[in-house]
Amino acid sequence: MAEREASLGSLFLFDGAAEALADVGQAKTMIYGKGALIYDGADCPRALGVLLRGRAEAVSPAREAAVLSTFGPGAVFGAAALFGMGEHYVSRIRAVTECAVQFLPEELLEQLFLRYPRTAVNYIAFLSSRVRLLNGKIAVLEQNDAEGRLYRYLAENCGEDGRLPGPMTMKSLAATLNMGRTSLYRALESLEKKKLIVRKDGKMEVIR
DSSP states (O other): OHHHHHHHHTSGGGTTOGGGGGGTTTOOEEEEOTTOEEEOTTSOOSEEEEEEESOEEEEOSSOTTOEEEEEOTTOEEOGGGSSSSSOOOSSEEEESSOEEEEEEEHHHHHHHHHHOHHHHHHHHHHHHHHHHHHHHHHHHHHOOSHHHHHHHHHHHHOOTTSSOSSOOOHHHHHHHTTOOHHHHHHHHHHHHHTTSEEEETTEEEEOO
């Protein structure tokens, strides 16, 4: 109970609207074992998930080895699948450790928005921040600097698994793109921070 109150109390949704917490009531809380699939676009509740305990990770639906992000208590997921016709969540959420997750159903969120307008404003602000993040990723494709050229090359030349078809050294990649290796490494680090590529064990995958 304490972990639930702490996580929900600090959730963006209730910022300036703490009184709305009383309406959450006995929303469903689920426990997932280590390695269990928590959320999948093909089979998921129409609800906002709040991680109460444990650590989880978002993985690519096409390549589970590609970890897009990891998060802990207080993190939320599932917003992209709400309030739309036939929408699916774009990532899969997997438990890294045992996890406790509180699900806030779409119907409950609608009631909160109507009764406590501040929660609706908070939700809009949250989605707006996600849109700005997406716009930032799109902007990379339009850039003609080292970062933009690198990402376009990787996206155009990788296979269905997100990887380049053959081995390529940093030296040869820099030569192909006509840039210095220092610029190449900086561009790679920037793309990785923006979750556009994943590097692990000497391999690189493109997230599209």
